[in-house]
Amino acid sequence: MENVGVKDNYILVQRLKSAGCFIVCVLLALICLVPLYIMIMNATHGDAALRAQPLQFLPGGDLMTNIKNIAGGEFPQSPNFNVWLGYRNSLIIAGCTTILTVFFSALTSYGLTVYDFKIRDGAYTFILAVMMIPIQVTSTGFVKFMVGTLGLANSYIPLIIPAIAAPAVVFYMRQYMKSSFPLDIVEAARIDGSGEFRTFLTIAIPMCKPAIAVQAIFAFVQNWNNFYTQNMIIISNEKRFTMPIMIQSVLGQDKHPDLGAQYAAVALSVIPIIVIYLILSRFIVAGVALGGVKE
Structure with a gap:
């Protein structure tokens, strides 16, 4: 009893x-x-x-x-506001940066997890140290190099290529791999004759889908809302304006502000983020369900 x-x-x-x-x-x-x-x-x-x-x-x-x-209207909030142009520019930048960020961060995390080399711990420490440096500290040198030296003002390249270096994503991806990625399967793939890069593409990436989906959502949202780099540093041509720049032009209207138009502009900028989350969330749910079924 x-x-x-x-x-x-x-x-x-x-x-x-x-x-x-x-x-x-x-x-x-x-x-x-x-x-x-x-x-x-x-x-x-x-x-x-x-x-x-x-x-x-x-x-x-x-x-x-x-x-x-x-x-439009009697008091236009932003005569240069073009939602389709903003969508196009923002999707190009956010989409490309998300792909590069997730892929190369996963590749770096895979190398730091699977391979045992002398400077592995030092390399990982260096990556963590880079996380502590805010972008505002390096923005002056970044602008001088991209605009002054390379002449890439009003170009997508300075907003896309640097996304390869994403220390925060590397940190989270490595933590996920250390806890959920079995190294024995890599050894088995090597015995079967699989190349290192092929092993990463065909085994590591499918097994890390939940982590990749989460980091892809974060990376997309961050780059979609990246107003500082796009507006204050690189972009000045109206044909290259992204959604954050156009939204700021609407919200910064001091003369005859239309609250309804401002809320509508912000709502339009949120739609792609919601769509991306709905597309990638199924991978997160599937990964959680798969991880919950273990012998």
Whole structure:
């Protein structure tokens, strides 16, 4: 009887812990989703309605009017705002940088995890040290080299190629590989005659899909929202303007600001991020489910 009582108490404690974790997760989800929901609802209301009630929780009927008022209307918020041009430029930059960041970071992490060489620990320490240097510290030399020496002003190259060096992504990918990537499978592939690079492409990448998907989401969001490098350093040609630059031109409107148009502009800039998350989230869920099934 005593064993039955102890078992019942243990089950009760576990259920209380699960309920507490569930409540915390729900609260965190609401903290993340409620501002996004309010932004979308505000984008469907006009300027007058938003000035009367800044927070709207029900959809309105002024979404298309707000979109038209961004670049047109009586008081255009940004005459140079072109959503398709902004999408094109931002997708080129964010898409290419995400691919380069994830691929070369995974390759670097694979080398630091699989191979045992003398300077491995020193190389990893150096990579971590680079993480501590903010981009603002190196921006002067970066601009002088890219614009002054190479003449790459208003070019995609300075915004894409440097993305190969992503120490934070290397750090997270290496931590994932050290905990979830079995080195025995690499030895087995070598015995079967697989080349090193082929082993990385056909074995390491498929096994690291959850980590790659997570870092791809982070990299895409970071480069999509990269206003400092794009606007303040490299981009000045209107044909090269990305979404962050165009959004800033809308939000920086001091004369006759239209709140509805501003919310609509921000909502338009968020759509690709949501789409990328929905596409990659299935890899995260699949990886968690696969990791939970072990003998």
